[in-house]
Amino acid sequence: MHKEIQSRDVFYVSDGTAITCETLGHVVLGQFAFEANEKTFPFVETEDKVCELLKRIQHSYERDGVKPLVFFSMVIPEIRERLMEAPAFFYDVLESMVQRVAEDTQLEPKPKLQRSRSVGKDSDTYFDRISAIEYTLAHDDGVSLRDLEHADIILLGVSRSGKTPTSLYMAMQFGLRVVNYPFIAEDMKMLRLLPEFEFHRHKLFGLTIDAARLTQIRENRLSGSEYASTEQCEQEVNTIESLFRREAISYINTTALSVEEITTRVLEKTGLKRRLF
Amino acid sequence: MHKEIQSRDVFYVSDGTAITCETLGHVVLGQFAFEANEKTFPFVETEDKVCELLKRIQHSYERDGVKPLVFFSMVIPEIRERLMEAPAFFYDVLESMVQRVAEDTQLEPKPKLQRSRSVGKDSDTYFDRISAIEYTLAHDDGVSLRDLEHADIILLGVSRSGKTPTSLYMAMQFGLRVVNYPFIAEDMKMLRLLPEFEFHRHKLFGLTIDAARLTQIRENRLSGSEYASTEQCEQEVNTIESLFRREAISYINTTALSVEEITTRVLEKTGLKRRLF
Structure with a gap:
């Protein structure tokens, strides 16, 4: 480690608004003493945007010498895969719960974009x-x-x-x-x-x-x-x-x-x- | 099973407002086709309240013949333990993420009541x-x-x-x-x-x-x-x-x-x- 870590870079990332990631990540981090430098990346839906984000995460990692934390939800499989290349700790805010509900209820989930209260749909x-x-x-x-x-x-x-x-x-x-x-x-x-x-x-x-x-x-x-x-x-x-x-x-x-x-x-x-x- | 299940009872439970549980649970359930009968139990902080809730869950289970889903966050250990006695599928909306952050960062979490934006504290x-x-x-x-x-x-x-x-x-x-x-x-x-x-x-x-x-x-x-x-x-x-x-x-x-x-x-x-x- 390059320095004593009392703060951590935190990225909230989604192909939607990222509001769920922010809300949940913020509560989770509230249980820890370190200072979180929070940055939000909503609507990461394109190759360009995910590339830009990967650079930011890489830069954070090189500067701090520790992996930043990434709270994310991502429906587009290709973008998700690219995101995973970054040097970071990843927390999918929905995935594990969706999978457990699927196992418990024996029902198939149908992933869709997290478009909370979107107008088109409803x-x-x-x-x-x-x-x-x-x-x-x-x-x-x-x-x-x-x-x-x-x-x-x-x-x-x-x-x-x-x-x-x-x-x-x-x-x-x-x-x-x-x-x-x-x-x-x-x-x-x-x-x-x-x-x-x-x-x-x-x-x-x-x-x-x-x-x-x-x-x-x-x-x-x-x-x-x-x-x-x-x-x-x-x-x-x-x-x-x-x-x-x-x-x-x-x-x-x-x-x-x-x-x-x-x-x-x-x-x-x-x-x-x-x-x- | 007593009947074909197209709907499920869902309980949002917390010793705080349960708003995080509702928000997250609702998004998770949005990925499934069944209809969710959602009920929220905030401020479950006492033995009386958790007893009342256990009865409600038991009743749901007996009526439907399947376990209801419980999305929860609970800081008080005794209440949490009592809640776990209910016949339900449990999803702790924070726990697994807090534990993974602790492992990844090698830092100890300090659980506290989820009092989002509470006045006293800030x-x-x-x-x-x-x-x-x-x-x-x-x-x-x-x-x-x-x-x-x-x-x-x-x-x-x-x-x-x-x-x-x-x-x-x-x-x-x-x-x-x-x-x-x-x-x-x-x-x-x-x-x-x-x-x-x-x-x-x-x-x-x-x-x-x-x-x-x-x-x-x-x-x-x-x-x-x-x-x-x-x-x-x-x-x-x-x-x-x-x-x-x-x-x-x-x-x-x-x-x-x-x-x-x-x-x-x-x-x-x-x-x-x-x-x-």
């Missing part, structure tokens, strides 16, 4: 997804309360409790139509639910957050404001949690959660299913 | 992501052209060429700050670039689309309108492609692409890197 999915995003954008932050009968879920919470990112994630990744509504001072004072929501009670779901974290998030946005003050945040959080309890609205605390975790917990609690993968 | 990432989403929302569809110096990229295109979903995907999944601007009739007539964009030319990127597909998408939205007519769509597409060429703005045709594919191709063409995983 135009309905395309429109479902786009219309979920549009619906959710149109119903973000209380902008519109029309057409609630088409909502899959209605998220309630104080400003900065995570409603907008969660709503957009649910729409984009899961195909759900999401309304979100921020509780503003007036509603708070009256401790009331808007009459528009009465008919859709079963769709209501609350997000809350620790007052200290809310202060931190609001400070990040409007430093020194009344809006970001500890008193204001505590009072809003207490009020909305009282409202959720009084109205028997399920809710979760988002303080330590990512949007993925919030989404997953909301689906778990409501029994709502994702509409697309 | 608060900066949380704020980066939220602010990318906010920036992108504030700059959607030409709403604002202020603060362009903080944009990572500026997407241009006619209405319904895929700008908004792509922008939100880039922000949500890759942490990029995206401006998108629809070309409206007036700009088109003058075949001009807004003066606001001059200083940020290097950030401009065009999306175009086949006129026939554009007609279909617009019909889906406003059936029978002038806006959706073949003539209007053809004229807009021709005009904007001329503009892109004249102004030497890189562009891609989004006709047969998903938002993931558009995003990946844009990054590939611009050299822009994702800011988060």
Whole structure:
């Protein structure tokens, strides 16, 4: 070895988007202490592209004196074969699992390009997804309360409790139509639910957050404001949690959660299913 | 076997969100012809939850007479051991790859809960992501052209060429700050670039689309309108492609692409890197 290795070159390679390789490779590498220099090579479908990539891998190997890691998925057999010529450690993110499923189920796999959510193949999915995003954008932050009968879920919470990112994630990744509504001072004072929501009670779901974290998030946005003050945040959080309890609205605390975790917990609690993968 | 199997029960199980299991399992199963009845069990962290799950798997096995498929990732050893008691085919979505990386690199893995983008662990990432989403929302569809110096990229295109979903995907999944601007009739007539964009030319990127597909998408939205007519769509597409060429703005045709594919191709063409995983 030419030097002490504390970092490694990592290549994500696919004849598709390589997003699955990135996602999985990144999680796998998260279990190791070395620093990963990650580079992504999507749509490696031609001899030219694979040649260029082979040069890059060769260069990395010569420079570091150790083989870089290559997480890949590759359907085109000739390109796959060429890729294997590179001086690298290879991890096929799908192959071994596909083979084991084939053995276990005694069914033949039919390899195809990993074209997740491609338009050509499944135009309905395309429109479902786009219309979920549009619906959710149109119903973000209380902008519109029309057409609630088409909502899959209605998220309630104080400003900065995570409603907008969660709503957009649910729409984009899961195909759900999401309304979100921020509780503003007036509603708070009256401790009331808007009459528009009465008919859709079963769709209501609350997000809350620790007052200290809310202060931190609001400070990040409007430093020194009344809006970001500890008193204001505590009072809003207490009020909305009282409202959720009084109205028997399920809710979760988002303080330590990512949007993925919030989404997953909301689906778990409501029994709502994702509409697309 | 009790019956001819054309469908299989599939369980996605994790002590985290199970999103990685779902994503990967879904792609693997896409290579097989059987219908998958997919059920997700996230946050299986307790004896109670794993017991409930074991019952569900047992019930599936007794009903179908064949073992269901379980795609899982599980860090808690006791829960993992209990899960293995179920009558199922098991696919650990990370384990074999982590072990192979450990062997290849001669480094010890340190298993940890798969808490993708968790807030506790990495608060900066949380704020980066939220602010990318906010920036992108504030700059959607030409709403604002202020603060362009903080944009990572500026997407241009006619209405319904895929700008908004792509922008939100880039922000949500890759942490990029995206401006998108629809070309409206007036700009088109003058075949001009807004003066606001001059200083940020290097950030401009065009999306175009086949006129026939554009007609279909617009019909889906406003059936029978002038806006959706073949003539209007053809004229807009021709005009904007001329503009892109004249102004030497890189562009891609989004006709047969998903938002993931558009995003990946844009990054590939611009050299822009994702800011988060």
